[in-house]
Amino acid sequence: MSETLGNLQRKMQSAEKLQAVVRTMKALAASNIGQYERAVQALADYDRTVELGLIAFFGGQGVAGGAAPSEPRQKRAVGVVVFGSDQGLVGKFNEALVDFTGEALGALAGEKKVWAVGERLHLRLEDAGLPPAGGFIVPNSVTAITPLVAEILTTLERQRRHGEIDHVYLFYNRPQAQNLYDQVSQRLLPLDDKWRRELSEGRWPTGNLPQFLVERERTLAALIREYLFISLFKACAESLASENASRLAAMQRAEKNIEELLEELGGTFHRLRQSGIDEELFDVISGYESLGVRKN
Numbered sequence: 001m002s003e004t005l006g007n008l009q010r011k012m013q014s015a016e017k018l019q020a021v022v023r024t025m026k027a028l029a030a031s032n033i034g035q036y037e038r039a040v041q042a043l044a045d046y047d048r049t050v051e052l053g054l055i056a057f058f059g060g061q062g063v064a065g066g067a068a069p070s071e072p073r074q075k076r077a078v079g080v081v082v083f084g085s086d087q088g089l090v091g092k093f094n095e096a097l098v099d100f101t102g103e104a105l106g107a108l109a110g111e112k113k114v115w116a117v118g119e120r121l122h123l124r125l126e127d128a129g130l131p132p133a134g135g136f137i138v139p140n141s142v143t144a145i146t147p148l149v150a151e152i153l154t155t156l157e158r159q160r161r162h163g164e165i166d167h168v169y170l171f172y173n174r175p176q177a178q179n180l181y182d183q184v185s186q187r188l189l190p191l192d193d194k195w196r197r198e199l200s201e202g203r204w205p206t207g208n209l210p211q212f213l214v215e216r217e218r219t220l221a222a223l224i225r226e227y228l229f230i231s232l233f234k235a236c237a238e239s240l241a242s243e244n245a246s247r248l249a250a251m252q253r254a255e256k257n258i259e260e261l262l263e264e265l266g267g268t269f270h271r272l273r274q275s276g277i278d279e280e281l282f283d284v285i286s287g288y289e290s291l292g293v294r295k296n
Contacts, residue, residue, distance in 0.1 A: 005272055008265055012266065018258060019258045019259070023255065025251050029247040029251060032241075035142050036142065036237045037241050039142045040234060040241070051202070053219075055202035057199075057220055059199065059201065059203075076110070078105070078112050078166075078167045079166075079168040080101070080113065080114045080115065080170075081115050081152060081168070081170050081232075082098075082170075082171045083173070083235055084098075084117060084120060085120050085121060086120060089250050090243055091246045091249065093243055095124060097183050098125055098127075104171070108169075112130065113159070114132045115155065116135045117152075117236070118137075122135045136152065138240070138243075153232065156168055166190060168187070168188040169185055169186065169188065170185065175238060175245055180245045181242035181245060
């Protein structure tokens with residue numbers, strides 16, 4: 001019986017250590033969610049500023065428009081950037097995104113050239129028949145997102161310059177209040193006539209129309225660079241917030257399971273210990289009674 005109690009004690013100690021690890025990971029996930037959500041919120045005002053600049057360039061209550069990049073004449077491969085995770089304990093985070101991406105790409109004509117952000121996502125895409133042409137490491141902080149965005153933009157620009165891709169789509173998980181996250185897609189490139197028309201429908205918020213202080217081509221190029229940067233930064237930050245929300249939910253489930261296990265082990269331990277105490281008392285009483293009988 002003592003060996004059984006010893007085994008229970010070791011199991012309880014292991015469960016308590018695991019519980020401490022789970023609580024630490026839960027706290028880190030909650031903290032990370034906050035920093036990525038704040039990054040997206042902080043980006044909103046800048047996003048609006050760039051949008052207004054593009055509205056002013058292409059329309060905005062009579063502001064003269066300019067030439068926009070046209071739709072490529074020759075159809076090439078479709079470039080795809082998918083934001084996933086490098087780490088586990090995120091539930092169906094990568095699997096759901098891969099299923100969504102595969103279904104969406106199935107409706108697009110032409111060859112697909114995929115880049116995966118995240119090692120685990122890379123493996124899932126291979127299993128789904130979408131082997132990535134390359135991959136990127138998932139940032140571990142807000143400050144690491146900017147270098148990743150620069151690396152992605154450089155890769156995409158090289159591919160487009162060499163005539164290997166034309167359209168570019170982003171796929172990622174976006175945080176949602178009730179479902180933790182949902183899968184979304186965004187067409188990043190090309191910036192064609194449709195994109196220009198959507199911007200030209202916007203209205204400048206005041207009656208004071210902006211003036212161009214430098215060449216219009218340089219202004220447009222700068223605005224487009226910022227538009228692409230914001231789109232990729234936002235997609236990455238929202239993906240990271242979703243990843244940590246999924247990990248937080250997984251840690252909450254794990255913590256609940258550990259608490260239930262500890263409660264069960266504790267109950268079994270106390271019952272066995274009480275049973276052992278009862279048996280020892282019974283032996284003492286039996287021995288005392290046996291000794292009394294012999295004296296008589």
